[in-house]
Amino acid sequence: xxxxxxxxxxxxxxxxxxxxxxxxxxxxxxxxxxxxxxxxxxxxxxxxxxxxxxxxxxxxxxxxxxxxxxxxxxxxxxxxxxxxxxxxxxxxxxxxxxxxxxxxxxxxxxxxxxxxxxxxxxxxxxxxxxxxxxxxxxxxxxxxxxxxxxxxxxxxxxxxxxxxxxxxxxxxxxxxxxxxxxxxxxxxxxxxxxxxxxxxxxxxxxxxxxxxxxxxxxxxxxxxxxxxxxxxxxxxxxxxxxxxxxxxxxxxxxxxxxxxxxxxxxxxxxxxxxxxxxxxxxxxxxxxxxxxxxxxxxxxxxxxxxxxxxxxxxxxxxxxx
Amino acid sequence: xxxxxxxxxxxxxxxxxxxxxxxxxxxxxxxxxxxxxxxxxxxxxxxxxxxxxxxxxxxxxxxxxxxxxxxxxxxxxxxxxxxxxxxxxxxxxxxxxxxxxxxxxxxxxxxxxxxxxxxxxxxxxxxxxxxxxxxxxxxxxxxxxxxxxxxxxxxxxxxxxxxxxxxxxxxxxxxxxxxxxxxxxxxxxxxxxxxxxxxxxxxxxxxxxxxxxxxxxxxxxxxxxxxxxxxxxxxxxxxxxxxxxxxxxxxxxxxxxxxxxxxxxxxxxxxxxxxxxxxxxxxxxxxxxxxxxxxxxxxxxxxxxxxxxxxxxxxxxxxxx
Numbered sequence: 001x002x003x004x005x006x007x008x009x010x011x012x013x014x015x016x017x018x019x020x021x022x023x024x025x026x027x028x029x030x031x032x033x034x035x036x037x038x039x040x041x042x043x044x045x046x047x048x049x050x051x052x053x054x055x056x057x058x059x060x061x062x063x064x065x066x067x068x069x070x071x072x073x074x075x076x077x078x079x080x081x082x083x084x085x086x087x088x089x090x091x092x093x094x095x096x097x098x099x100x101x102x103x104x105x106x107x108x109x110x111x112x113x114x115x116x117x118x119x120x121x122x123x124x125x126x127x128x129x130x131x132x133x134x135x136x137x138x139x140x141x142x143x144x145x146x147x148x149x150x151x152x153x154x155x156x157x158x159x160x161x162x163x164x165x166x167x168x169x170x171x172x173x174x175x176x177x178x179x180x181x182x183x184x185x186x187x188x189x190x191x192x193x194x195x196x197x198x199x200x201x202x203x204x205x206x207x208x209x210x211x212x213x214x215x216x217x218x219x220x221x222x223x224x225x226x227x228x229x230x231x232x233x234x235x236x237x238x239x240x241x242x243x244x245x246x247x248x249x250x251x252x253x254x255x256x257x258x259x260x261x262x263x264x265x266x267x268x269x270x271x272x273x274x275x276x277x278x279x280x281x282x283x284x285x286x287x288x289x290x291x292x293x294x295x296x297x298x299x300x301x302x303x304x305x306x307x308x309x310x311x312x313x314x315x316x317x318x319x320x321x
Numbered sequence: 322x323x324x325x326x327x328x329x330x331x332x333x334x335x336x337x338x339x340x341x342x343x344x345x346x347x348x349x350x351x352x353x354x355x356x357x358x359x360x361x362x363x364x365x366x367x368x369x370x371x372x373x374x375x376x377x378x379x380x381x382x383x384x385x386x387x388x389x390x391x392x393x394x395x396x397x398x399x400x401x402x403x404x405x406x407x408x409x410x411x412x413x414x415x416x417x418x419x420x421x422x423x424x425x426x427x428x429x430x431x432x433x434x435x436x437x438x439x440x441x442x443x444x445x446x447x448x449x450x451x452x453x454x455x456x457x458x459x460x461x462x463x464x465x466x467x468x469x470x471x472x473x474x475x476x477x478x479x480x481x482x483x484x485x486x487x488x489x490x491x492x493x494x495x496x497x498x499x500x501x502x503x504x505x506x507x508x509x510x511x512x513x514x515x516x517x518x519x520x521x522x523x524x525x526x527x528x529x530x531x532x533x534x535x536x537x538x539x540x541x542x543x544x545x546x547x548x549x550x551x552x553x554x555x556x557x558x559x560x561x562x563x564x565x566x567x568x569x570x571x572x573x574x575x576x577x578x579x580x581x582x583x584x585x586x587x588x589x590x591x592x593x594x595x596x597x598x599x600x601x602x603x604x605x606x607x608x609x610x611x612x613x614x615x616x617x618x619x620x621x622x623x624x625x626x627x628x629x630x631x632x633x634x635x636x637x638x639x640x641x642x
Binding site for chain 1: 342346347348349352353368369373591595629
């Protein structure tokens with residue numbers, strides 16, 4: 001794919017430095033979901049690993065590069081999963097990892113970051129405030145700032161999922177990708193458009209956190225004043241210009257879904273696939289539920305990108321009728 | 322491993338005929354489980370595939386052999402998962418598949434067998450009655466009877482899990498294996514004892530369905546008149562002599578666990594690993610819960626062997642305090 005910041009040869013090289021426990025995740029057709037969705041559905045499962053999300057693919061690339069000759073102290077802002085992954089990748093290499101997160105992030109994510117021996121700093125605000133604070137920490141302490149979606153390694157790590165998708169036969173008609181900061185969408189989108197251009201790349205974001213989708217549609221950065229969604233993993237107000245530029249080259253569409261559809265998607269994944277997922281991981285199913293005609297009879301792959309969810313909140317969502 | 326019916330070269334060959342969607346399943350350390358268990362725990366996850374259990378490893382071996390020159394009609398008795406797997410492996414090859422099961426088997430298993438276009442015959446009794454009926458169907462119709470654990474291919478398929486376990490570094494101190502008919506235990510046990518003899522092979526069965534464990538302890542077939550366990554996947558009254566003979570060669574221990582421990586194990590896997598599992602898949606965790614001292618400080622691998630469970634029953638079990 002010409003024009004994006006990504007390079008397929010570098011993505012292939014990334015596979016060689018990522019711990020194999022995160023690679024070659026399950027990819028399988030889930031027929032039990034199909035009567036309710038009206039299309040053929042394959043799941044790319046990114047939750048069956050030590051950090052329960054795809055994010056370690058990227059942090060493994062970053063940490064392996066730093067392990068050679070870079071600084072051994074790093075800081076990132078995170079909605080939770082990046083911090084968890086960076087803590088995992090950093091701990092095994094003896095790094096000093098600081099994660100800045102919102103104090104309103106799911107306790108499950110915050111607790112697991114602490115359990116991995118990272119220093120956790122909480123801000124009394126949202127992810128974009130955590131980003132500002134992490135940048136200040138990096139400047140003050142003179143340590144490496146890891147910026148999700150902006151740092152190309154985070155996109156390259158995510159893009160290895162794309163390689164695993166396009167190497168599988170038969171191919172899909174469309175891939176549904178959760179859209180937050182954009183690392184997953186631009187990474188997977190780059191590989192799919194380069195290797196299997198006929199496959200439709202569809203990004204999915206909550207209506208309650210629509211900044212990147214609005215930006216993609218208007219082809220310029222559009223910010224919002226607030227977010228309001230249970231899909232904490234993709235919530236953000238300030239799209240990064242360089243990431244938007246890549247997204248404009250690789251996404252065929254970006255759609256917004258309602259909270260009720262996200263919950264319905266979580267419940268379907270539980271009842272028909274036996275999968276506990278966090279809200280962001282149900283965005284693809286939500287998109288199908290909201291536009292069945294678009295997907296009718298087609299083969300759709302959806303990336304189940306994380307399962308770090310508070311048990312109490314999860315039960316309230318999926319058991320409320 | 323000398324003496325068993327299994328052969329490591331044949332097990333390696335089996336890997337080449339099993340659909341890759343069932344191979345190289347996730348194997349990862351799950352630290353969130355560890356504070357509650359007092360040992361290092363790795364999970365071998367056999368549920369993230371189209372049939373949600375390990376059984377298709379075996380049915381793929383059987384079906385690929387038949388696909389060449391064997392009969393194209395098959396019948397099996399099943400507690401559910403073997404039938405589901407045989408229906409999947411048979412459908413893609415155009416086989417005529419009949420599954421005989423107890424009418425008391427979980428509806429989720431029976432529904433999924435029907436959805437895969439298999440003919441489902443229900444008996445008004447348990448799995449051992451279904452075995453008798455399946456044998457009668459095979460005789461009457463002159464079709465191939467697939468016998469779980471007795472047919473060596475079912476053991477060889479399961480044994481490929483063993484190859485994936487022993488090929489991983491660092492090694493484990495013990496492997497916990499659900500014990501029912503014995504295909505999983507003898508298959509995995511054979512490979513572990515042949516390739517990594519220092520790893521303890523521990524089979525786990527419910528107190529409410531103890532026939533194979535009693536047989537292993539007494540070194541002769543011991544039957545029971547009934548079973549009483551929620552772990553439907555491992556419930557059986559009549560051990561197969563040839564399978565017991567293999568088990569005597571490969572198992573270091575066989576333990577029995579209470580129903581309450583199975584439920585506690587299911588709840589731990591849900592709350593700390595985000596995994597919905599059927600009761601049989603929680604036997605390993607149950608064994609740790611019942612004997613923490615035995616496993617303290619050791620690295621234990623447990624095979625999460627299936628997730629076909631009725632949603633209603635599952636919710637009653639895991640949410641009852």
